[in-house]
Amino acid sequence: MILDELSDIPQNEREVIERSAINKWGENSQMLMVVEECNELSVAICHYMRGRVDFIGILSEISDVLIMIEQLLLIGCASDEELKSQIDYKLRNLKKLLENK
Numbered sequence: 001m002i003l004d005e006l007s008d009i010p011q012n013e014r015e016v017i018e019r020s021a022i023n024k025w026g027e028n029s030q031m032l033m034v035v036e037e038c039n040e041l042s043v044a045i046c047h048y049m050r051g052r053v054d055f056i057g058i059l060s061e062i063s064d065v066l067i068m069i070e071q072l073l074l075i076g077c078a079s080d081e082e083l084k085s086q087i088d089y090k091l092r093n094l095k096k097l098l099e100n101k
């Protein structure tokens, strides 16, 4: 999972916590929370650029987004391999874009 190297909480323990949240509030609610947390990150970045918050405010929202994305992956049952494949594809496209300029 995406947080394996970013959290000291073991993957199986994180999955129990995240599945409990999905079971408690439901898949639709948690998917809406992904949107909400992404918007909070957007606002934090805007506030940082205007000098209203320090970078810790952004880190807090990045953490929220990553936790919600892990839940989104659990809901969607996407495998790590599927995600890695998409990330590699996108990064290769970005590299090509940069090389063409």
Ligand SMILES: [Mg+2]
Binding pocket: 037, 040, 041, 060, 061, 064
């Ligand atoms: Mg948040």
